[in-house]
Amino acid sequence: MYKLLIRYAIAAGLLLGMAACSKVEYTRIDAPAYLRVFNNLNYSIGLANKDQRQPFLTMLIDPVMDADGIPAGAAIVGDFLDQRDWYAPPYPSHVGSSTSVNNPEYPGKENVLVGPVLNGFDLSSWAQIPSGKHRFMFMYRPRNTVPFGQLEAKLRNIVLLDTTITLIEKEVYTMHILQKDFETKENGILVRKEQFHKLPLSDSMMYVNFYNMSAKGFWNSDDNRKPTYNIGALLNNGIKDHANVWYSLFKGNSLSSPLPAYQFRFLTAIHRNTSSDSVATYFSIPLFADSASNGIHTGVWQRFSVMAVGMDPSTNPYNDNANNTYGNYGIITCYNNGLDKPVSERKAWMLPNMLVNIHSGVYNPRSFATVNTIEIVNGVAYLTTIQRKYPPPVY
Known part of the structure; x- marks a missing residue:
């Protein structure tokens, strides 16, 4: 079992300019909500958009303004x-990382009090926040290592978003900062009140839901203006606003070993959305779908085919070597740690396996099902995995 760290360092009215070495005052939150924040502004700055600001931010909750409104x-x-x-793995992997001050999510590296195990689900990647009504400000900041409060005033006055949000006690929230319109560069906030911890989910099933949170106009814009992440992946050019998802399961290290009963099975329809906070339906996939497994450990991994409405895997006109599918077809493969590809895999977007294989009880490894969310944002697929409480190893 991963040793989860308890993190919290909030003092009401904390001045931004406090030195990093100042004493941390730990406190208790009697009526917390649980919050996780992702910065989905995944564009890079180049000649085509050199006038845009770097998507590097500071989040302020209930800010205190000086006489000049800064x-x-x-x-x-x-x-x-x-x-x-x-x-986003099923444990707080960024805590204790000192290679950079940059934080890929909140709380991430922040030393804050985090959520408990709630109904069997580990919330250690969510920060505890006092419930109630709060003002959220997201500020652009320079890409340097100077804390926000120590920046000169003119660099602390560039507002990305300013809004008020009410957080309900003991509810679990995921907040997304995202681009709503690719042409106008309009940005926005999407706050989702999660439901996974309230659902009657089976330990023998893995669960996944999908969102397309891409900006309006992204998929049909000029490809030269799109992010350069993972060049060559079919998903990189975006996916049409209305699409369907099929899944296939494989074992071994190549595409030559699909599970016959789990090849191109329809999963769900997805529709581009950057405003609705509704939670997408979770769909189940058996943990031990491979009948040859021993019920303790399985090497099965997942591959998702995302196709525009009207297309079908059996008549797909694009092969996996296509140079451009014009928003009609993309592949997401969840294999090993997501850093290598199965044999014969070519242009899939690579993510880690959704099944967690760890030392648990007397078994090393043992396979566990998880709850997962895949979010497609402007040609990039993001995976968030949530784990349950596992029995610790027996040594």
Whole structure:
């Protein structure tokens, strides 16, 4: 079992300019909500958009303004909020990382009090936030290592978003900063009140839901203006606003070993959305879909085919070597740690396996099902995996 860290360092009215070495005052939140924040502004700055600001942010919750209307403090600060990682693992992997101050999510590296195990689900990647009504400000900041409160005033006055949100006690929230319109560069906030911890989910099933949170006009814009992440992946050019998702399961290290009963099975329809906070339906996939497995460990992995409405895997006109599918077809493969590809895999967007294989009880490894969310944002697929409480190893 991963040793989860308890993190919290909020003092109401904390001044942004406090030195990094100042004493941390730990406190208790009697009526918390649980919050996780992702920066989905995944564009890079080049000649085509050199006038855009770097998508590098500071989050201020309940800011205190000085006489000139410039933030001088805040109840909660999430600084150095960088573009999110493609994979948000089922444990707080960024805590203790000292290679960079940049934070791929909030709380991420922040030393804050986090959520508990709630109904069997580990919330250690969500920060505890006092419930109630809060003002959220997201500020552009320079890409350097100077804390926001120590920046000169003119660099603390560039507002990306300013809004008020009410958080309900003991509810679990995921907040997304995203681009709503690719042409106008309009940005916005999407706050989703999660439901996974309230659902009667089976331990023998893995669950996944899908969102397309791409900006309006992204998929049909000029490809030269799109992000350069993972060049060559079919998904990179975007996917049409209305699409369907099929899934296939494989074992081994190549595409030559599909599970016959789980090849191109329809999963769900997805529709581009950057405003609705509704939670997409979770769909189940058996943990031990391979009948040859021993019920303890399985090497099965997942591959998702995303196709425009009207297309079908059996009549797909595009092969996996296509140079451009014009928003009609993309592949997402969840294999091993997401850093290598199965044999014969060519232009899939690579993410880690959704099944967690760890030392648990007397078994090393043992396979566990998880709850997963895949979010497609402007040609990039992001995976968030949530784990349940596992039995610790027996040594």
